Amino acid sequence: MTLEWDAGRLDSELDGAGFDTLAVRAGQHRSPEAEHSEAIYPTSSYVFRSAADAAARFAGEAPGNVYSRYTNPTVRAFEERIAALEGAEQAVATSSGMAAILALVMSLCSGGDHVLVSRSVFGSTISLFEKYLKRFGVEVDYVPLADLDAWAAAFKPNTKLLFVESPSNPLAELVDIAALAEIAHSRGALLAVDNCFCTPALQQPIKLGADIVMHSATKFIDGQGRSMGGVLAGRAEQMKEVVGFLRTAGPTLSPFNAWIFLKGLETLRVRMQAHCASALQLALWLQQQPGVEQVYYAGLPSHPQHELAKRQQSAFGAVVSFEVKGGKEAAWRFIDATRVISITTNLGDTKTTIAHPATTSHGRLSPAGRANAGIRDNLIRLAVGLEDVADLQADLARGLAAL
Numbered sequence: 002m003t004l005e006w007d008a009g010r011l012d013s014e015l016d017g018a019g020f021d022t023l024a025v026r027a028g029q030h031r032s033p034e035a036e037h038s039e040a041i042y043p044t045s046s047y048v049f050r051s052a053a054d055a056a057a058r059f060a061g062e063a064p065g066n067v068y069s070r071y072t073n074p075t076v077r078a079f080e081e082r083i084a085a086l087e088g089a090e091q092a093v094a095t096s097s098g099m100a101a102i103l104a105l106v107m108s109l110c111s112g113g114d115h116v117l118v119s120r121s122v123f124g125s126t127i128s129l130f131e132k133y134l135k136r137f138g139v140e141v142d143y144v145p146l147a148d149l150d151a152w153a154a155a156f157k158p159n160t161k162l163l164f165v166e167s168p169s170n171p172l173a174e175l176v177d178i179a180a181l182a183e184i185a186h187s188r189g190a191l192l193a194v195d196n197c198f199c200t201p202a203l204q205q206p207i208k209l210g211a212d213i214v215m216h217s218a219t220k221f222i223d224g225q226g227r228s229m230g231g232v233l234a235g236r237a238e239q240m241k242e243v244v245g246f247l248r249t250a251g252p253t254l255s256p257f258n259a260w261i262f263l264k265g266l267e268t269l270r271v272r273m274q275a276h277c278a279s280a281l282q283l284a285l286w287l288q289q290q291p292g293v294e295q296v297y298y299a300g301l302p303s304h305p306q307h308e309l310a311k312r313q314q315s316a317f318g319a320v321v322s323f324e325v326k327g328g329k330e331a332a333w334r335f336i337d338a339t340r341v342i343s344i345t346t347n348l349g350d351t352k353t354t355i356a357h358p359a360t361t362s363h364g365r366l367s368p369a370g371r372a373n374a375g376i377r378d379n380l381i382r383l384a385v386g387l388e389d390v391a392d393l394q395a396d397l398a399r400g401l402a403a404l
């Protein structure tokens with residue numbers, strides 16, 4: 002791990018290294034005194050070699066840390082590792098996923114700019130745009146995620162940024178990222194992708210043409226539900242603006258959380274592989290159950306975007322949503338009958354979680370807003386963890402029996 006600020010570059014011995022090698026080693030710089038496991042630097046500030054060194058570092062003329070709202074070696078290592086895994090020039094960490102979205106818009110948009118957001122994004126993302134960013138003159142419109150013609154038609158002369166989640170939560174809709182990037186670029190706009198559900202282990206949006214990738218590190222990057230964090234990755238040109246906002250406004254990542262995420266990244270791909278294998282098995286099983294009306298999972302050959310998912314992602318993710326026969330009461334009975342699975346809206350955890358989107362994550366939307374997002378009262382979202390799949394299936398069978 003380096004104490005010097007060096008703009009996110011990897012050690013040259015990792016040039017061309019594979020995903021797993023980068024996940025384990027990127028951001029850790031080899032030096033005679035290097036530690037084997039990444040160190041945590043719980044320090045607010047740093048000592049300068051001299052008054053002249055302090056002046057040079059403050060002026061940005063000499064490398065080195067100044068203050069942990071600006072840079073911290075542990076946070077820096079996490080940023081470098083994410084940049085390497087997403088194939089980005091630079092990454093910038095934030096205190097949460099929502100802080101990453103806020104930093105994205107605050108640093109790249111101004112009042113009077115127009116932003117296009119995919120219709121079925123994370124509930125707080127919609128609230129951030131609707132309740133706050135609109136108040137500062139940012140114009141926002143929502144577009145059905147999968148419909149490229151609708152995206153093309155939604156542009157205005159002042160459209161600056163497109164923000165999408167693919168696959169979407171909770172209904173696993175996709176957008177063709179490469180095609181959407183082309184549409185955005187032909188009109189002078191940037192494309193940002195919330196890559197929370199896939200992680201770079203399954204999908205690398207920048208390699209598909211997106212400009213910026215955003216993560217809630219709280220989810221699969223941590224992987225065990227211990228800490229909050231977020232990150233943006235992209236070209237140095239845009240990340241410089243993001244860094245400027247974060248240094249000034251302050252929603253930076255704590256070194257302790259950065260260290261947890263570094264450790265999380267080391268096992269990311271093997272965890273995702275196991276999550277996806279169990280999710281596919283459960284989706285196939287749920288699809289055959291008489292109490293289940295519809296299963297939403299892009300790994301199912303019946304999913305309308307299965308071919309796109311195969312092209313764009315290396316696997317189909319851990320989130321399986323399904324509608325049961327009946328309404329809200331039936332969905333609640335199903336959820337309450339489970340004994341192993343945690344009833345919580347978190348996802349991206351070793352522990353499988355189950356939730357009722359209409360009354361939790363999407364509960365703040367109006368009924369019309371929910372209908373618009375396709376969230377019905379009989380919808381249940383399952384985020385498959387790492388328990389034995391037979392035990393999860395038995396638990397879901399308890400839910401079905403309660404219908």
Ligand SMILES: *Cc1c(COP(=O)(O)O)cnc(C)c1O
Pocket residue numbers: 097098099100123125126166170195197198216217218219220229230231
């Ligand atoms: C959780 C989540 C967020 C917000 O991240 P926080 O770390 O909770 O602030 C944004 N997008 C998606 C898809 C999420 O699942």
